[in-house]
Amino acid sequence: MDPDQRDVLAAVGPRLRALRRERGITLADLALTTGVSQSTLSRLESGQRRATLELLLPLARVYDVPLDDLVGAPRTGDPRVHLRPIRRHGMVFVPLSRRPGGTHAFKMIIPAQSPPREPTPQTHEGFEWLYVLNGRLRLLLGDRELTLSPGEAAEFDTSQPHWLGTADGRAVELLILFGPQGTRAHLRASPREPEPREPEPRNPAPRSPG
Numbered sequence: 001m002d003p004d005q006r007d008v009l010a011a012v013g014p015r016l017r018a019l020r021r022e023r024g025i026t027l028a029d030l031a032l033t034t035g036v037s038q039s040t041l042s043r044l045e046s047g048q049r050r051a052t053l054e055l056l057l058p059l060a061r062v063y064d065v066p067l068d069d070l071v072g073a074p075r076t077g078d079p080r081v082h083l084r085p086i087r088r089h090g091m092v093f094v095p096l097s098r099r100p101g102g103t104h105a106f107k108m109i110i111p112a113q114s115p116p117r118e119p120t121p122q123t124h125e126g127f128e129w130l131y132v133l134n135g136r137l138r139l140l141l142g143d144r145e146l147t148l149s150p151g152e153a154a155e156f157d158t159s160q161p162h163w164l165g166t167a168d169g170r171a172v173e174l175l176i177l178f179g180p181q182g183t184r185a186h187l188r189a190s191p192r193e194p195e196p197r198e199p200e201p202r203n204p205a206p207r208s209p210g
Contacts, residue, residue: 010047012044012047012051012056012070013044013045013046013047013051014045014047015070016044016045016059016070017045018104019063019065019070020045020063021124021125021126021180022104022126022178023063023088024122024123024124025062027041027042030059030062033058033062034058034059034061034062035058036055036058036059040055051070056070064086064087064088065086089120090111090113090117091108091109091110091111091164092108092109092111093106093107093108093109093176094106094107094108094109096175103177103178103179103180104177104178104179105175105176105177106175106176106177106178107133107173107174107175107176108130108164108173108174108175108176109171109172109173110135110137110164110165110166110171110172110173110174111171112166112169112170112171113165113166113169114169115169116138116165116166116167116168116169117165117166119140119163119165120163121140121161121162121163122161122162122163123158123159123160123161123162124158124159125158125159125180126157126158126159126178126179126180127155127156127157127158127178127179127180128155128156128158128162128176128177128178128179129153129154129155129176129177129179130148130153130154130155130164130174130175130176130177131152131153131174131175132148132149132150132151132152132153132172132173132174133150133173133174133175134150134171134172134173135150135166135167135168135170135171135172135173136148136149136166136167136168136170136172137149137164137165137166137167137172137174138164138165138166138167139154139162139163139164140161140162140163140164140165141154141156141160141161141162142160142161142162147167158178
């Protein structure tokens with residue numbers, strides 16, 4: 001096996017683990033859905049089991065992604081990023097990054113809903129940052145409820161019950177960064193407050209000749 005093939009196969013496990021965690025699916029649930037044993041799935045994600053077509057095909061169906069995306073096969077033709085929307089829970093996710101593991105970026109679109117969908121909070125491992133581009137987002141986070149407008153952002157631990165939806169029935173567009181548990185954004189620069197200006201000296205009133 002040449003080094004390139006070995007590198008591709010070594011990256012399959014972390015990529016599968018990251019994809020499963022992004023979807024909020026447990027190994028037990030995945031085993032029931034695919035018919036592949038939980039121990040086999042665990043060894044596949046840890047790199048102890050070599051990926052085969054027999055194992056990857058049911059995973060590609062469950063995750064609704066091309067088989068090439070699971071193995072990280074290089075694309076031919078147009079070298080630009082191919083954005084393939086993923087539809088889940090009535091929402092659209094457009095992947096903006098492709099590397100396995102680490103932090104993943106998505107553009108998320110919540111379509112217009114009349115009446116708005118009933119909240120169904122969920123939990124999973126990870127940390128999430130979001131930034132509203134357009135529309136008004138309704139965010140449920142534990143026992144708190146927030147409404148975010150364009151230009152507003154939020155970050156939270158996804159082990160807390162959370163739910164995203166439209167606040168007024170209209171479509172919402174936002175950017176999402178999803179990272180592993182314990183990973184948070186590191187702010188390296190922030191807008192500086194303008195320094196107060198020194199008051200200019202006032203010219204003394206002219207003195208009358210004495």
